[in-house]
Amino acid sequence: MPDHNLNIKRSINYSWLLKMAWRDSRKNRSRLLLFMSSIILGIAALVAVYSFKANLQRDIDEQAKTLTGADLIIESRRPLSPAVTALLDTLGTARAKERNFVSMVYFMKGEGSRLVQIRALSGDYPFYGNIETLPSNAASTFKTGRKALVDHTLMLQYQATPGDSIKIGNLSFVIEGSLESVPGQTGIASTVTPVVYIPLEYLEQTGLTQLGSRIQSRYFYKYKDVLTVNRDLKRHQQSLDKAQLSYETVATKKESTGRAFKNLNQFLALSGFIALLLGCIGVGTSIQVYIKEKLAAIATLRCLGLNAKEAFLIYLIQVGAIGLLGAITGAFLGTALQFLLPLVLKDFIPVELSMGISWSAIGQGLATGLIISVLFALPSLISVRSISPLNAIRASFEGVKPARDPLKWLVYLLVIGFVYGFTYLQMKDSMQALAFVIGILLAFLLLIGQSKLLMLVLRKMIPERMAYVWRQGFANLYRPNNQTMILSVAIGLSTLFIVTLYLVQGVLLNKVAVSGNGTKSNMVLFDIQPAQKEPLAKLLKRENLPVLAEVPIVTMRIIEINGKNAEQYGDSTTDKNGRNKPSRAFSGEIRASYQADLRATEVLGEGKWVGVTPVDGTVLISLEKAYADRIKVRIGDSIVFDVQGLPVKTKVGSFRTVDWNTVQPNFRVVFPTGVLEQAPQFYVFMTHVAAAKRSADLQAKVLKQFPNVSIVNLDMIIKTIDSLFDKINFVIRFMAGFSMATGWIVLLSSVMSSKGQRLKESVLLRTMGASRRQILTITGLEYLFLGFIATAAGIILAILGSWALAVFALKSNYAPEILPLLAFLIAIPLLVMLTGLYSSRSVLNQPPLEILRKES
Amino acid sequence: MEHILNIQNVSKIYENAGHKLTVLDQINFSIQTGSTVAITGPSGSGKTTLLGLCAGLDRSSSGKVSLSGIDLDHLTEDERAAVRNRYVGFIFQNFQLLPTLTALENVMVPLELRGEKNIKKHALDLLDKVGLADRSGHYPVQLSGGEQQRVSLARAFSNQPAILFADEPTGNLDAETSDKVIKLMFDLNREAGTTLVIVTHDLDLAAKTNRMIKLKGGVVVADLVLNHA
Structure with a gap:
């Protein structure tokens, strides 16, 4: 008699489950x-x-300390009052000072000139890390006379060697060594604006410190006890803010460097x-x-x-x-x-x-x-x-x-x-994440709907008179055990991700691509003082060079928006240290211009363009749209600028979109004519020089007559920037390629894992005498058609997805190229078909019974 | 004599899109412990459905199925699985060996599920009885149909079931192999004293049992006691 009190609750034997899992696999x-x-x-x-x-x-x-080279750096773009200078002299246990600006350097031996960043240094900076030079002692010996350290890429470019001379402004310096690395400077930054160090004591004699030169002063401090840095900053916060001094500590540099990446x-x-x-x-x-x-x-x-x-x-x-x-x-x-x-x-x-x-x-x-x-x-x-x-x-x-x-x-x-x-x-970002998830869910549901619709349409629409292999191929898509839905979703979603990534990559690359096509000019002359304007124009005329554009630049600051100054705005935005965070509008210097008409690189967005100040004296300025959004200003708002000591009241008249990707002067703030003409300003000239040799000659002539005028050779800059973007391109393509490769693998694995469903049928057909061609056509048609429909759906979804990403997340224009999309539309279904045919090859090459035994 | 299986007023009705399909209608019978019974009938008569209910593979729509005194209708699926493992053995028409397990492993599975140890010898003995001791390491795909069904027999008897259900056990075999498998099945059954329930079309095979229950259209049309009982 069997045991009626059956102990039904059996404990799980995990070791057997492990063994079974292994056996079953x-x-x-x-x-x-x-x-x-x-x-x-x-x-x-x-x-x-x-x-x-x-x-x-x-x-x-x-390496945070070597990024700054000091415990505290204070920066200023204005001359300091004696009180502030006295205050700065009390900070730290060791001090150094640097004044830097962009200017031309002239290589006497090679007779070439190039725009560089001049850094005039006194003191023992860097306190941490090193200025690395060749020879290595040049970093300290250059301060002992009229000597310079020159960026190694420049040395190579102009085939200069230590002992050669360079001319900066009115003064010549002997090259003491080549500059290999500077604390906190990236390789790319040194390629775009190479650095030349000179001793600070000779700066005045170069004659480049006159009005209009954009000189930044940096004061470096070393502290015995790092904690006292913050104590000092807290104690002198008000004075530093009042003098519009910004600062950087090891901690803030660490944060900003991390943020940059x-x-x-x-x-x-x-x-x-x-x-x-x-x-x-x-x-x-x-x-x-x-x-x-x-x-x-x-x-x-x-x-x-x-x-x-x-x-x-x-x-x-x-x-x-x-x-x-x-x-x-x-x-x-x-x-x-x-x-x-x-x-x-x-x-x-x-x-x-x-x-x-x-x-x-x-x-x-x-x-x-x-x-x-x-x-x-x-x-x-x-x-x-x-x-x-x-x-x-x-x-x-x-x-x-x-x-x-x-x-x-x-x-x-x-x-x-x-x-x-x-x-x-x-x-x-919770909203972006939600949008992303909803987008994927919608795509998923749409692909399921699309596959159901496809099956329904095929069931109803396949005509009986259609050739058998075609009918069989299409019918496979809706008959029992079909893989239509699962493959549609897998192929569709893979295509969606692959194509979205491709299109977004395109948007990203367009966003960073720089082109000189917006202008015919390939040479920009800037820092031109008002008195130099006429003689420089004459020089260019003598050289038969056109002045393609003459752009005035006036530096200014915003001091009031809608009647409120930085302090009043700052009350509502106080950071955790209790420090007032002035609205972004009030920080930093603005380089504005004035013009009667819009430039080729500008498009009027909102408002009305006013190129000339009307008789009632209302100054209607035009702001770049993205800048206006950032400082939260609308059309009709009033802004007061401090134009080098003089307040100028304005109203926002219009917003412009600006194509920043062209290398030529573009401005966030543009004034109408009739306001700034008498303000201290400098000019930028743009010209076109056909041959490289003439370009070098012109640079030499300009530098000789106007030593403070800087010249940018756009051809060279574009070349440098192009090489930089090539690298960015590579990184973007590399990572995108990685994801695309995964997409292909997933696609292949989906198709290959679905083969079992069709194999038995193909074997049966083979047994009944179906030819190789018939089997291939049936299988190929099924996969090709399914692949095509799913890919098309995936591409449409990808266009929608990448459009949303481009417009809402990347804030970019969106114009996908048709050809690559067509290539995807052809390549993916073909790949699906080839994979399907590849996985069915055993049907064609092996006896039917052998396959059935293997698959059973 | 005790009854190992009691079927009382059992019906099975399937519902599909509002349509009711009665596959089994008010079936009643009992099977004595140690007897051999054949369930026969034409295709669609409900034989396999009945076997599924008797073996605890499915629930009846109404009525009562009791196996070894246990009312199967009141058990959960997992409890029925435990009942199957304890009391039931199966032989399938298409053998249903686990393709990823060797012949020996297939035979061991029911005992391993019970958590029994040192079962290899017992499984090898069973394989020896069905004449496949030398094929114990082979996978199903490496065995012929007859050999697979013999492994299936060894597996069915491995947990010493109280009742063995065979669903068209020779349906996929040629005549000669069928005879061998049938002889083996009855021999093992006699030796173990197991109750045997065979679902079959094959009247010759049915004639070898003690009793034949004939189904037609979901009802029992004949319940015959055969002479050689």
Whole structure:
């Protein structure tokens, strides 16, 4: 007699489950490898980016003092009152001073001239780190006479050697050594404006300190006790603010340097995240197909007494293990990859990068890999619980019923929550993250709707007279066991991400691209004093060179907006240190111009353009739109400017959009004519010099007659900037390419994992005598058509998505190119078709029985 | 003599898009412990559905199914799984061996599910009994249909079930192999004293049992006691 008191509660034997998970995976490891490959690249990208970020932050922290070279730097663009000078002399235990400005330097031997940043230095700066020179002692010996340190790229360009002479303004200096590196200066910055150091005591004699020269003074302080820096700053805060002095400490430099790389890190993280999201699609798709194939085995095990929880755990263990393995591989790859990033980015980074293994990044990568593997596999995994043992005795008797399982909705919520949380971590903006998640959900639902519509249309529309292979190919898309929905979603979403990334990359590259096409001029002469205007114009005329533009520049500050000054505005914006944060409008000097008409690079947005001051004396200025938004000013608002001591009342008359990407003078603030003509100002001339030789001759002549006038050779600047953007391009393309590669892999794995569904049918057709061509046509048509429809949907969604990103997030114009989109529309369906055909090749090359045995 | 299986007024009705389909209608019978019973009938008569209900693979729409004194209709799916593991053995028409497990592992699974230890020898003995001791390391795909069904027999008997359900056990085998498998099944059954319930079209096979229950259109049309009982 059997035991009627059946002890139904059986404890779970985890060691057996592990053994079973291992056994069950035996014949499907290649399928699981596909699943693994989906997450490897995503995790690799993430670990690389996180490692780079961690290493960069560590280097910034460690080298912060050498970034500033001093404990405190105070900066001023105005002459200081004796009281302020006396105050500054009480700070720190050691002091140094630098006055810097942009000017021309003339190489006597090579007879070449170039715009450089002159730094006239006294004292023992830097107190931390070194000015590195060749020979190494030149950093200290140059202060002993009329000697200079010249940036090494300039030395190379003009083939200068120590002992040669350069001329700065009226004075010549002997080159003491070449400047290899300066605290806190990036390689790119030194390429754009190379630095020349001279002793401060000779600055006056150069004659370049006259009115109009834009000279900045920097005072460097060393403290014995770093804590006293903040104490001093707090004590003298009011005096410093009143004298409009800005300051920088090691802590603020650390913060600002970290902030400067926030955008770069965010872009890198976003690319990694997209690679990861693509991986998630791969995980979801391959596990769904995998579990479908396991249906019979699970049903048999259920007949033999396996309970639902045990069945679920067997596959959870498999997924977790494979996910972890993928994450480990990805973490290895990512750690290796991060060593490549500094090679590309070193020119942008002011610290010496010491890339090392970041265990925290690896930990995050492993955790993320494991979480996404399990989370995105869960919708399929929990359906294992509801596989009935009846499937073992009657195929397709009772399918998986996902909609009825409440746990499934919880899993979907978890998935959405994860995507939102992860997006928020990348974007740090809850609304943007929400928009992103809603966008993906909408795309997902639209793709499902599109696939259902496709099936419906095909079922109704395929004409009976159509050739058999065509009918069979199309019918495969709606018949039982079709893969239309899952492949539509996988292909559509992969295409969406790939194409969005491509289009956004284009927008980003356009945003940073610089072009000299906006003007015919290729040479800009600036710092021209009013008295030099006429004779310089005559010189250009003698040289048969046109003055293509003559732009006046007046420096000024905003002192009032709508009747309120900085202090009044500042009351409402007080930072945590209790320091008034003047609105951005009041900080910094503005270089404005005046003109009667809009320039070619300007477009009137709002308001009315007024080029000439009307008789009633109302000064209607025009602001650049983005600048107006930043300082929160609207049309009709009143602004009072301090034009070098004289208040000038204005009203905002119009907003302009300005194409900053052209290398020529552009202005945020433009006055009408009839106001600033008598204000202290300098001029910029633009001309066009055809040949490089004439350009050098002109520079020499101008420099000889007008030593304070600086000349920028736009051809050279554009070349330099182009090389800089090439590097940025490379970084953007590299990371975007990484995500795209993941997209391809996911696409391939989705198609390959779906092959089982069609294989048996193809074998049966083959058995009945179908020719190679017929099998190929049926399979090819199915995949090509499905690929085409899903890709088209993905591309349309990508255009919408990238438009939203460009307009709302990047604030850029949006004009996608048609040709690359067409290329995607052709390439992706072809790839889908080729993958489908490749996975069915066994049907053509092997005996049908052999395949059926293998697949059974 | 005790009854291992009691079926009282059992019906099974499927609902699909508002339409009701009665597959089994008011079925009543009991099966004595240690007996051999064949359930026969034409396609669509409800044989497999009945087997599913008897073995605790599915729930009846009404009526009562009691196996070894346990009322299956009041158990959860997991509890029914535990009942199957304790009392039931299965033989399927298409063998249903787990493709990723070797022959030996397939035989061991029901015992492993129970958490029993040192079962390898027992499983090897069973494989030896079905003549496949030398194929214990082979995967199903490396075995012929007859061999697969013999492994399936070994697996079915491995947990010493009180009742064995066989669903068209020879449906996928040729005549010669069928004879061998049937002989083996009855031999093992006799040796273990297991109750055997066979669902089959094959009247020759049904004739080898003690009792034949004939189904047609979801109702029992005949319940015959055969002479060689």
